[in-house]
Amino acid sequence: MTDELQILIPEERITERADQLAATISVDYAGKGELVLIGVLKGSFIFLADLARRLTIPHRIEFIAVTSYGDSESTDPGAVRLLMDVRHDIGGQHVLVVEDIVDTGHTLSYLLKLLEARGPASLESCTLLRKPDRSEVDIDVAYLGFDIPDVWVVGYGLDFAERHRTLPSICVIPQPE
Numbered sequence: 001m002t003d004e005l006q007i008l009i010p011e012e013r014i015t016e017r018a019d020q021l022a023a024t025i026s027v028d029y030a031g032k033g034e035l036v037l038i039g040v041l042k043g044s045f046i047f048l049a050d051l052a053r054r055l056t057i058p059h060r061i062e063f064i065a066v067t068s069y070g071d072s073e074s075t076d077p078g079a080v081r082l083l084m085d086v087r088h089d090i091g092g093q094h095v096l097v098v099e100d101i102v103d104t105g106h107t108l109s110y111l112l113k114l115l116e117a118r119g120p121a122s123l124e125s126c127t128l129l130r131k132p133d134r135s136e137v138d139i140d141v142a143y144l145g146f147d148i149p150d151v152w153v154v155g156y157g158l159d160f161a162e163r164h165r166t167l168p169s170i171c172v173i174p175q176p177e
């Protein structure tokens, strides 16, 4: 780990929370058939892997990719673009979108609208992190790991300019300009 990073949420707390979330989700979806977990690339890949492996209910994994505003050429920070879609139809299925972090909420709001239009039996979201101070869109997150302050975090799948994704803990990096 480089010197400028400070641990915000240590690995053990993330593991403990993933255990709790997976237990709750397993109870909530018990007896409902297969749950479709849709991981939002790239940031959710580690959280999704840990969460999915703790579920005790039948499930399958899909991925979807959207632009994050760091990569966007748009001047509108709320603009979201689909880069890669899920492989299978989600019509009539129970769907849980798994996100790394909800910042302004535009990405999740876009995804929920896109997926809702495909007629799932149910559609909910699970996010590891949320920054309530940055919220611009009102979204009902069914499963939340942690609320965090308005800081830039890396590790456990999250990056800054593609760096630090594989750190085991969630760390604060000095805010990008």
Ligand code: IMP
Binding pocket: 043, 068, 069, 100, 101, 102, 103, 104, 105, 106, 107, 108, 151, 152, 153, 154, 158, 159, 160
């Ligand atoms: P939103 O559309 O503003 O909610 O932004 C969501 C996306 O912004 C996330 O999926 C991340 O890709 C990115 N993001 C927002 N805050 C952070 C952060 O602190 N660290 C890493 N990525 C972040």
